[in-house]
Amino acid sequence: MADKILIIDDEEMTVHLLTLLLEKRSFEVIKAFSAEEGLRKAYRHQPDLVLLDIMMPDMDGWDVCKRLREMSDMPIIFITAKDDTKDVVRGLEMGADDYIVKPYDNDELIARVRAHLRRAPKPNMSEEMVFNGGEFRINFMNREVRVRNELKHLTPKEFNLLAVLVRNAGRVVPRTELVTEAWGEEYADAIDSLKLYIHYLRQKVELDAEHPDYILTSRGVGYRFANR
Amino acid sequence: MADKILIIDDEEMTVHLLTLLLEKRSFEVIKAFSAEEGLRKAYRHQPDLVLLDIMMPDMDGWDVCKRLREMSDMPIIFITAKDDTKDVVRGLEMGADDYIVKPYDNDELIARVRAHLRRAPKPNMSEEMVFNGGEFRINFMNREVRVRNELKHLTPKEFNLLAVLVRNAGRVVPRTELVTEAWGEEYADAIDSLKLYIHYLRQKVELDAEHPDYILTSRGVGYRFANR
DNA sequence: CAAACACTGTTTGAATTGCGTAACAAATGG
DNA sequence: CCATTTGTTACGCAATTCAAACAGTGTTTG
Numbered sequence: 001m002a003d004k005i006l007i008i009d010d011e012e013m014t015v016h017l018l019t020l021l022l023e024k025r026s027f028e029v030i031k032a033f034s035a036e037e038g039l040r041k042a043y044r045h046q047p048d049l050v051l052l053d054i055m056m057p058d059m060d061g062w063d064v065c066k067r068l069r070e071m072s073d074m075p076i077i078f079i080t081a082k083d084d085t086k087d088v089v090r091g092l093e094m095g096a097d098d099y100i101v102k103p104y105d106n107d108e109l110i111a112r113v114r115a116h117l118r119r120a121p122k123p124n125m126s127e128e129m130v131f132n133g134g135e136f137r138i139n140f141m142n143r144e145v146r147v148r149n150e151l152k153h154l155t156p157k158e159f160n161l162l163a164v165l166v167r168n169a170g171r172v173v174p175r176t177e178l179v180t181e182a183w184g185e186e187y188a189d190a191i192d193s194l195k196l197y198i199h200y201l202r203q204k205v206e207l208d209a210e211h212p213d214y215i216l217t218s219r220g221v222g223y224r225f226a227n228r
Numbered sequence: 229m230a231d232k233i234l235i236i237d238d239e240e241m242t243v244h245l246l247t248l249l250l251e252k253r254s255f256e257v258i259k260a261f262s263a264e265e266g267l268r269k270a271y272r273h274q275p276d277l278v279l280l281d282i283m284m285p286d287m288d289g290w291d292v293c294k295r296l297r298e299m300s301d302m303p304i305i306f307i308t309a310k311d312d313t314k315d316v317v318r319g320l321e322m323g324a325d326d327y328i329v330k331p332y333d334n335d336e337l338i339a340r341v342r343a344h345l346r347r348a349p350k351p352n353m354s355e356e357m358v359f360n361g362g363e364f365r366i367n368f369m370n371r372e373v374r375v376r377n378e379l380k381h382l383t384p385k386e387f388n389l390l391a392v393l394v395r396n397a398g399r400v401v402p403r404t405e406l407v408t409e410a411w412g413e414e415y416a417d418a419i420d421s422l423k424l425y426i427h428y429l430r431q432k433v434e435l436d437a438e439h440p441d442y443i444l445t446s447r448g449v450g451y452r453f454a455n456r
Numbered sequence: 457c458a459a460a461c462a463c464t465g466t467t468t469g470a471a472t473t474g475c476g477t478a479a480c481a482a483a484t485g486g
Numbered sequence: 487c488c489a490t491t492t493g494t495t496a497c498g499c500a501a502t503t504c505a506a507a508c509a510g511t512g513t514t515t516g
Contacts, residue, residue, distance in 0.1 A: 075347075085333045085335060085336050086335075088333075088336045088339065089335045089336055089338075089339040092336075092339035092340060092342070092343045093339055093342070095346075096343070097343055097347060098326070098343075105313045105316075107313060107314075107317045108313050108316050108317055108320075110317075111316065111317040111320040111321055112320060114320070114321070115320045115321075115324070115325055115326075118323075119325065119347055119348070120347075141398060141399045141400070142398055142399060142400055142446075142452055143400050143446055143449065155447070155448070155501075155502055155503080156447060156448035156449060156502085157502080157503075158502095190504095192504090192505080192506090193503085193504070193505095195463095195464065195465065195466090196465090196466090196503090196504080196505095197503095198464090198465085199464095199465065199466065199467095202465095209465095210465090217464070217465095219463070219464080219512080219513095220462090220463075383490080383491055383492080384491085385491080385492075386491095418493090420493085420494075420495085421492080421493065421494090423474090423475065423476065423477090424476095424477090424492090424493080424494095425492095426475090426476085427475095427476065427477070430476095437476095438476090445475075445476095447474070447475075447501070447502080448473090448474070448501095448502080
C-alpha cells in the first residue's frame with residue numbers, strides 16, 4: 001500500500017510541486033494549506049510522514065511540529081527557505097527527523113523521504129503482523145495459519161484471500177473488493193474462482209465446512225470473517 | 229550510558245575534530261582510520277551510530293555501508309566532501325540514514341546525530357548472531373558460518389543471500405527483494421539464479437537438504453529463514 | 457403453493473505453474 | 487593453468503490453479 005504523505009504549507013505553488021513530485025513516485029498525498037488544516041488532517045488521515053513548512057500565517061511550524069509529536073511518532077521533515085543553522089538545530093531538537101532547505105533537489109528529497117519511511121515504525125509490523133482470535137491465529141510475517149494449534153498449509157492464493165478477510169474481520173467484504181485486494185485488479189470478475197477458493201479455505205480451516213464458524217457468507221454481497 | 233559513536237575516516241584531522249566535538253557533548257567515540265578497521269570495530273564495539281567517510285584508500289564508503297547493514301540496523305551517516313546530489317541519493321538508497329556535506333556546521337551535525345539516535349532501535353548485534361538454539365551461528369565480521377560447530381565455507385554470493393535471509397529471520401522475504409538486497413538491483417529478475425543458490429546453501433547448511441530446517445520455501449512468494 | 461429463478465456450494469479432471477535438481481558452459485582469480 | 491565461483495538451460499515432479507458442469511438451497515413470482 002502506498003505511503004501517505006501530508007504536506008503542510010501555505011504557499012500553493014510549493015504544495016503543488018511537491019504533490020506532483022510525490023504522486024509521480026506513487027505516494028499518496030494529503031494537502032493542507034494552513035497549520036490548522038494540517039493538524040486536523042494529520043489527525044484524520046494518520047499520514048506516514050509529514051512535510052512541514054515553518055512560516056505560515058496562522059501558526060508557525062515549530063508549534064505544529066510540537067503538536068504533531070504529541071499525537072504521533074510519525075517522521076516529520078521541515079522543508080523551508082530558512083537556512084540559518086540555528087533553525088536547523090532548533091527543528092531537529094524539537095523532534096523533527098530532518099530539515100531540508102529550499103531550493104531542494106527533487107531526487108534528494110525523495111531519497112530522504114524514503115530513508116525516513118524505511119526507519120519509521122510500520123504499523124503493520126510486529127503486533128499487527130499477527131491476528132490472534134482465540135483458536136484462530138494467522139501470522140502475516142511468515143504466512144502461517146494455525147487453527148486450534150494445528151498448522152494449516154495454505155496455497156498463495158488461499159492465504160492472500162484469507163488475509164484480506166482477516167484484515168477486515170467483522171465487516172462484510174464485497175466479492176469484487178475481495179478478489180482485487182487478494183489477487184490483483186485483473187481478477188475483478190473472477191467471482192467463480194472466489195466460490196472455489198472459499199470452498200478450499202473452509203475445507204482447510206473450518207471444523208465443519210458446511211456450518212462455518214469463521215468464513216461466513218453474506219448472500220448477494222460477499223463474505224465476512226467472524227470476529228471472535 | 230553514553231551513546232557510542234564510531235567514526236570511520238582516513239583523514240586524521242577530520243577524525244580528531246569530530247572526536248573533540250562529540251566528546252564535548254559526552255558521547256563515547258570510537259575511532260577508525262580505514263574501512264577495514266572500521267568494520268572490525270563496528271563488529272567489536274557495537275556502536276549506536278556510525279559516521280562514515282566515502283573516499284578511503286582501502287575500500288570505499290559504499291561498500292562499508294553495505295557491509296555494516298548486513299550486520300546491524302544502526303544509523304549510518306555519511307559525512308563527506310562529495311556534494312553531488314547523485315551521491316546523496318545513492319548513499320540514502322543504499323541504507324544510510326543521513327548524508328552530511330563538508331564543511332558541516334558543528335551544532336547541526338550534533339543535532340542530526342541526536343535525531344537519528346532518538347529514532348533508532350538500540351543495537352542488539354551480539355558477538356556472534358546465534359539462531360536455532362545455538363545450532364546455527366553466523367559471524368558477519370569475518371563472514372563465517374557455523375552449523376552444529378562445523379565451519380561451512382560459503383562463496384560471496386552464497387553468504388550475501390544467507391545474510392539477507394538471516395537478517396529477516398522469521399519473515400518470508402519475496403524473491404525479488406531477496407536478490408536485490410543480496411546482490412544488487414541488477415539482479416531483480418534473476419529468480420533462476422536464486423533457485424540455484426538456495427540449492428547451494430541448503431547443500432552446505434542443512435542436515436537433510438530435502439527437508440530443510442533453516443531455509444524454508446514459501447511457494448509462490450519467496451523464502452524464509454526459520455527462527456527458533 | 458409450486459414453478460422458475462438466482463445464488464452459493466461441490467465435484468471432477470485437466471492444464472499450468474513453480475520448485476528442486478542436474479548437467480554443463482563461462483567467467484573469475486590466484 | 488587449475489580450481490573455484492557464477493551463470494544458463496532443461497526437465498521431472500508435485501503443487502496449484504482453472505474450467506466446467508452439477509447439486510443444493512433460498513427467493514421471487516404468478
